[in-house]
Amino acid sequence: MDVEILARIQFAFTVAFHYIYPPLSIGLGVILVIMEGIWLKTKNPLYHDMAKFWTKIFALTFAIGVATGIVMEFEFGTNWATYSRYVGDIFGSALAAEGIFAFFLESGFLAVLLFGWNKVGPKMHFFSTLMVCLGAHFSAVWIIVANSWQQTPAGFHIVYDKVGDAMTARAEVTDFWAMVFNPSSVDRLSHTVMGAWLAGSFLVISVSAYYLLKKKHVEFGKASIKVALTVALIASVMQAITGHDSADGVAKNQPAKLAALEGHYSTGPADMYLFGWVNDKDGTVSGVKIPGMLSWLLYYDTKAEVKGLDAYAREDRPPVNMTFQFYHLMVGCGVLIFAISALGVFMWWRGTLFTHRGMLWVMMFSVLLPQIANQAGWFAAEVGRQPWIVYNLLRTSDALSKVVKAHEVLSSLILFTFIYALLFAVFIYLLDHKIRSGPGLNGENGAEPLAHNPRA
Amino acid sequence: MTEFFTQTLGLNLNIVWFLLVGILFTGYAVLDGFDLGVGIMHLFTKSDEERRLMLNSIGPVWDGNEVWLVTGGGALFAAFPNVYATVFSGFYLAFMLLLASLIFRAVAIEFRSKQPQGWWRKAWDLGFSAGSFVSALLIGVALGNIAWGIPLTTIDGHIEFAGTFLGLLHPYALMLGVTTVALFAMHGCIYAMMKTEGPLHEKLRGWINNTVILFIVCYAISTLLTLVYVPSMTEKLRETPWFIVVAILNMLAIANIPREIYHKRDFNAFLSSCAAMITLMALFGIGMFPNLVLSNPDAVHSLTIYNAASSQKTLGIMLVIALIGVPCVLVYTACIYYIFRGKVKLDSHSY
Numbered sequence: 019m020d021v022e023i024l025a026r027i028q029f030a031f032t033v034a035f036h037y038i039y040p041p042l043s044i045g046l047g048v049i050l051v052i053m054e055g056i057w058l059k060t061k062n063p064l065y066h067d068m069a070k071f072w073t074k075i076f077a078l079t080f081a082i083g084v085a086t087g088i089v090m091e092f093e094f095g096t097n098w099a100t101y102s103r104y105v106g107d108i109f110g111s112a113l114a115a116e117g118i119f120a121f122f123l124e125s126g127f128l129a130v131l132l133f134g135w136n137k138v139g140p141k142m143h144f145f146s147t148l149m150v151c152l153g154a155h156f157s158a159v160w161i162i163v164a165n166s167w168q169q170t171p172a173g174f175h176i177v178y179d180k181v182g183d184a185m186t187a188r189a190e191v192t193d194f195w196a197m198v199f200n201p202s203s204v205d206r207l208s209h210t211v212m213g214a215w216l217a218g219s220f221l222v223i224s225v226s227a228y229y230l231l232k233k234k235h236v237e238f239g240k241a242s243i244k245v246a247l248t249v250a251l252i253a254s255v256m257q258a259i260t261g262h263d264s265a266d267g268v269a270k271n272q273p274a275k276l277a278a279l280e281g282h283y284s285t286g287p288a289d290m291y292l293f294g295w296v297n298d299k300d301g302t303v304s305g306v307k308i309p310g311m312l313s314w315l316l317y318y319d320t321k322a323e324v325k326g327l328d329a330y331a332r333e334d335r336p337p338v339n340m341t342f343q344f345y346h347l348m349v350g351c352g353v354l355i356f357a358i359s360a361l362g363v364f365m366w367w368r369g370t371l372f373t374h375r376g377m378l379w380v381m382m383f384s385v386l387l388p389q390i391a392n393q394a395g396w397f398a399a400e401v402g403r404q405p406w407i408v409y410n411l412l413r414t415s416d417a418l419s420k421v422v423k424a425h426e427v428l429s430s431l432i433l434f435t436f437i438y439a440l441l442f443a444v445f446i447y448l449l450d451h452k453i454r455s456g457p458g459l460n461g462e463n464g465a466e467p468l469a470h471n472p473r474a
Numbered sequence: 475m476t477e478f479f480t481q482t483l484g485l486n487l488n489i490v491w492f493l494l495v496g497i498l499f500t501g502y503a504v505l506d507g508f509d510l511g512v513g514i515m516h517l518f519t520k521s522d523e524e525r526r527l528m529l530n531s532i533g534p535v536w537d538g539n540e541v542w543l544v545t546g547g548g549a550l551f552a553a554f555p556n557v558y559a560t561v562f563s564g565f566y567l568a569f570m571l572l573l574a575s576l577i578f579r580a581v582a583i584e585f586r587s588k589q590p591q592g593w594w595r596k597a598w599d600l601g602f603s604a605g606s607f608v609s610a611l612l613i614g615v616a617l618g619n620i621a622w623g624i625p626l627t628t629i630d631g632h633i634e635f636a637g638t639f640l641g642l643l644h645p646y647a648l649m650l651g652v653t654t655v656a657l658f659a660m661h662g663c664i665y666a667m668m669k670t671e672g673p674l675h676e677k678l679r680g681w682i683n684n685t686v687i688l689f690i691v692c693y694a695i696s697t698l699l700t701l702v703y704v705p706s707m708t709e710k711l712r713e714t715p716w717f718i719v720v721a722i723l724n725m726l727a728i729a730n731i732p733r734e735i736y737h738k739r740d741f742n743a744f745l746s747s748c749a750a751m752i753t754l755m756a757l758f759g760i761g762m763f764p765n766l767v768l769s770n771p772d773a774v775h776s777l778t779i780y781n782a783a784s785s786q787k788t789l790g791i792m793l794v795i796a797l798i799g800v801p802c803v804l805v806y807t808a809c810i811y812y813i814f815r816g817k818v819k820l821d822s823h824s825y
Contacts, residue, residue, distance in 0.1 A: 077584070078584070081580060081581060081583075081584035081585075082581065084537060084540070084580060085576070085577045085580040085581050086577070087544075088540070088543070088544060088573060088576055088577070089573050089577070091544050091547050091548065092547060092562060092569055092573060094551065094558075094562075095547075095551065095558045095559050095561070095562025095563060095569075096562045096563055096566050096569050096570070097563070099559035099560065099562065099563035099634075100559070100632070102551065102555055102558055102559040102562075103555050103556055103559045103632060105555075106551055106552065106554075106555020106556075106558065106559070106784055107552070107555070107784045107785055107787075107788040108788075109551070110548065110549075110550075110551030110552030110553070110555055110558070110784070111552045111788060111791065111792055111795070113547075113548035113551055113552065114545065114548035114549045114551065114552040114553075114792060114795070115548075115795050115799070116548065117541060117544050117545030117547075117548040117549070118545055118548075118795060118796065118799030118800065118803060119795075119799055121541040121544055121545065122538065122541050122545070122799075122802075122803040122806070122807070123802075123806070125537040125538040125540075125541050126538045126803075126806045126807060126809075126810045127806070127810075128537060128538075129533075129534035129535060129537070129538065129810050129813075129814065130534075130810065130813060132534070132823065133533060133534045133814070133823050133824070134534075134813060134814075135823055136821065136823070137813055137814070138813060177785070179631065180631075181628065181631035181632075184628075184630045184631035185631065186630070186631035186632060188555075190784075190785040190787065190788065191785065191787055191788050191791065192787070194791050419559070419563035419566070420563075420629055420630075420632075420634055421563055421564060421566075421634050421635050421636070422563050422566050426566050426567055429567070429570075430566070430567070430570040433570060433574055434570075434574075437574055437577060437578075441577075441581060444581070444585055448585065448588050448589075451588070451589070452588075
């Protein structure tokens, strides 16, 4: 295999693995703020137990998020040196801003959140939780600004330098705010953050459903599931809106990607597939479709013209079937997520949720849905960006490190596969262990039993 | 704001960013230096309680300290993208090993306490210590290579690395690697002693003299090698004798460490150790300026603060970001250290 494909696999693998964790931290952060806020207001010790227990789960996801995030920060330079030189002005600024504005805030107050229960007052502790949650969101802002600029570059110009007899080109900032608020930043940010809230809330829903099924920590489970279901329902409704806005933006700014998302080959009215399989050779899709639906969703007219893949030379098209499948997988999971959230809230309102074993079983496994949707959504967005690393400006194949050899990329890929497999196994083992041990119930027993404390 | 730096202080943006990136990496060395040092010393402690005390001495702060590296990397990417691209792709395998070590270090701290079994804790103790040791060694080797110079060449208008991984492991670089391990071990030992009490405190106090002696021997050899083989690093001291003051302060700071230890002023000893590291980094910066990476043998391919920099506009924007962000960072870093001041006590929230 050549350097390009290996470097792409390595990046995809390391970023996909990393992306399991930050959404959990962001989503759990919101839930922690709500739980601790309720505790501060009502002084109900149950909410104190909840905040403490979910903080432990948060700590676990945060640790792996940080450890795997450093890899990402360095990987642009190690594997994509030409890209780094080309976008250093812009991409580098966003990464540096992320460090200064987000990571310091997050990691600093995390110390108080984890170790400060007995060192600071409840208000200061709550403030720290709020800052950690805010920091997690700030980091999402800056990294998504950087990614969105790759997708829809704005606020820059290309500068050519003559070095010896070679020409070099690179993007330089001309308008900082235009770069930050490039055409896809806001849509992508809102869609991603809602995805993160879903990841966090469904983890809480799943674990709480498990407790309710096992009839362990029942009050804890009920109170937790109520908080999480509320967040999940809000986020899943928002997800439909932000998803629609994102698709509008893609239609306007990245029409080739949009055509690939729905396997739309010939320019004209566009259909929407519920599922299907793309045959890229002859440009057809076999599957179940709603005729004219994509045209209607974008322009409220089933006959409206949507640019097809036939408008692009083959070398300028993304891999169509892959983009199509990831996109439909995301949408499918999104629909299920909304259905489970809405049904869950309905049953909670009717008072049947906590005893309906079927629904609790579904909820227990539903933790996977936002994870799959988040991964598939990113894959659709990034595979659909191909063959460009910076849309319409720099091709992925031209962005590599010139001095890095295939065997070096392969050996580091093997190294990371090994390390991440180990990390994942340990993560699942510890998560399982924490969940089985359950919360140390101050509220019920009056004292924290040591046997329930995994940190002891 | 930019005018203040350029006109009042007579600095251009490139120099300002040379200083800022230097400050970030110095912050990393001073802060994460003691975390890595505690990691290097970790296996010398024997009982589980002692090891927990070692871990918890850095427990609330190691994560924030590592952010200095992440932000330093980001700042390097933004301000000097050519250095970021050339060095990171050139030192490919070395950086991958560094990343793997930092990952092991981080997750070992987090995972060790989660299970009580002996084998589990011993395995993560090893991960923590080996991760810290290898990280320190590689950071030193990288600095050694940057000072010594690495083979660079120009391909398609870009300066690229032209050497090999094994070529980076020459004696001078390895000596700087060992010196860095010794420096961090000393720094970490002083920090851990400052944060502990009772038998572990006394044990660490006994080890400090050994770490100080080891560091001074390494430091003397490294300095000798630098004077003989890397004369470019001391050229500025000849040209501008005022810089000698930094070198003298550095030696005084190092010499002050055993004195403060003898008088049992642990915090002063730690401050001296910090001062020693800051002045060492300053000497390194003075020696390198205005180069960021020396090309050896062909100096025309060197990366400097001018040929490796972003546009003036970006450097200006980044300066505003830094001027807003860095004071905030310093304020809440100080708050966190204040909240977690005093000796480590194990409680139910500890690692």
